[in-house]
Amino acid sequence: MPIVKAQTFHKGGHHASCRERRAYLERDCRHICRDTINVVRPDSWDKELDASRASYALRGDVTYREYVISPSEGDRATAVQMRELAWKWAERNFPENEVVIVLHDDNRGRAQHGEDGIVHAHVIVNSIDLERGRKMNVSNERVRELHNSAQEIAGRMGLSRIEDYRVGERLRSHQERRMTHAERQMEIRGADGWKAVMRDMALQAREQSGTLREFQGCLRMADIDMEVRKNRIYLVDRDNRDHAVRADRLDRSLSAKELSRVFADSLKVDQRGKERIREKRLATELRREIERGRLEGQGDARRNELVAEMRRDKAISRKQERGKPQRAKERTPKRAEEKQAHALNRGKILPEISRGPEGLRQERELKHEGPRHER
Structure with a gap:
């Protein structure tokens, strides 16, 4: 029954660097053995992990994570078994990370009572994913996977195991099940409301379905309609729409x-709004053209050309109705003349684009009040 205990180390915190953590794990040579994954220099693994993390210079305070895998006392696991368990677990869950496995058999609490220690593994995982070049993210679902994989490997090795997270999820609290006060009172009295019945039907359909379409089909068999509105799912009773x-x-x-x-x-979920309406109109017009026989005997290329042509014609017709291009053409020369007259009145004008001596003389004359008269 291995227990996976996670520890996260941050910048500026206790044992923030692997160098500090190694000084604790390998102090007085108390470790039984040490294994590494994706580490080039095992003898200086602490420096390599710190240097690798510094070379990426990624954001975030997490420097590395440590997972302590401890077996059940009744299993009496040996160092060889724990070494194999930790290696398989780390290789399976962190194939793209720098990993260091250190085995201990000393337990301070058991030593005080004169009992032998239990062999356990410290798995150091650097926060950098070498394959993607990004920081490792451990979500709640990832934590479940780490726990379940340790139980699976232990079961194959003949060690005891505890239930998976999936089994524990079935024993939900009232808060997890989102029950109101009235529903809880009805449950205490032994009565089932329509929400409780619908919840049980939906959860049963979720367990029996492998795809979203199958889930919707199971709900229909239970006389429940599934509707999607604004990225949210609603369940409606067919017999009573209220x-x-x-x-x-x-x-x-x-x-x-x-x-x-x-x-x-x-x-x-439909989020396109007006674009979808325009696509429907275009499809309707295309269907009408097909019925009229314009596309009889034509291939897919011709259909695509017709669709592009129809879209282009619509865009041109809308522009012509607005009349913006015609007004812009009429206004352009007039505005240029106004700008030039305004610049001349103020005695400032943009220099002409000319690199010859005549152009420079002309530019100089335009900047001053007028041309200079030769004496």
């Missing part, structure tokens, strides 16, 4: 973001 509720208010796992992550299928 029984409508936002899905994420029933349970957090029913939100649009969570469902799209679980089903790996993006929710196709």
Whole structure:
């Protein structure tokens, strides 16, 4: 039953650099063994990890992370088993990071009671992802994966394991289930409201579905319609349309973001508005042209040309209705004359683009009151 305990080290904090952490882990040579992944110089791994992190100069205060993997006391795991467990776990979860594994068998609390220590592994993971050149991000879902992978590897090695995070998620609190006070009172009395029934149906459909389309089909079989409005999912009872509720208010796992992550299928929500209306009109006109026979016997290339031509004609017709190009052409020379007259009246004018002596003399004459008369 391995337990994965995570520690995060920041700039300016306790053991902010790997050099300080190594001094603690390998003090008085108390470590059993040391293994490295993606490290060129294992003997100076602390300097290499600090230099690698400094070379990227990325933002953020996290310098590195440490995961302590401890087995169950009843397993009586040996150093060889813990070394194999830590190596497989690190290689599986951090293949693109610089990793250092240090094994210990000393436990201060057990030593005080005269008991033997339990072999455990310290896994140092540098915060830089060497493949992407970016900082490592550990989300809540990532934490679950790290925990579950350790239990899976331990089970294959014959060690005991504890339940996955997925099993623990089934025992949800009232806050996680988004229950109101009235619903909680009904649950205490043993009565089921329409929201409770809809929640159970939706969660059951989520467990039985592999895609978003299958999820929607399971809801239809339960007489529940799924509607998408402004990137949010709403569930509506077919028998009573007044029984409508936002899905994420029933349970957090029913939100649009969570469902799209679980089903790996993006929710196709319409956000184009007027552009979609114009596309529909264009498709209608194209369909009419096809019915009229203009595209009979023509290939896809001709259809694309016709679509582009129709769009171009519409754009030209709109510009002609506004009349902006004609007014701009008429106004351009007049505005140029006004600017030149204004500059002449003030005695300032932009110099002419000329590099010969005549041009320079002409420019000099324009800047002054008038041409100089030769004596």
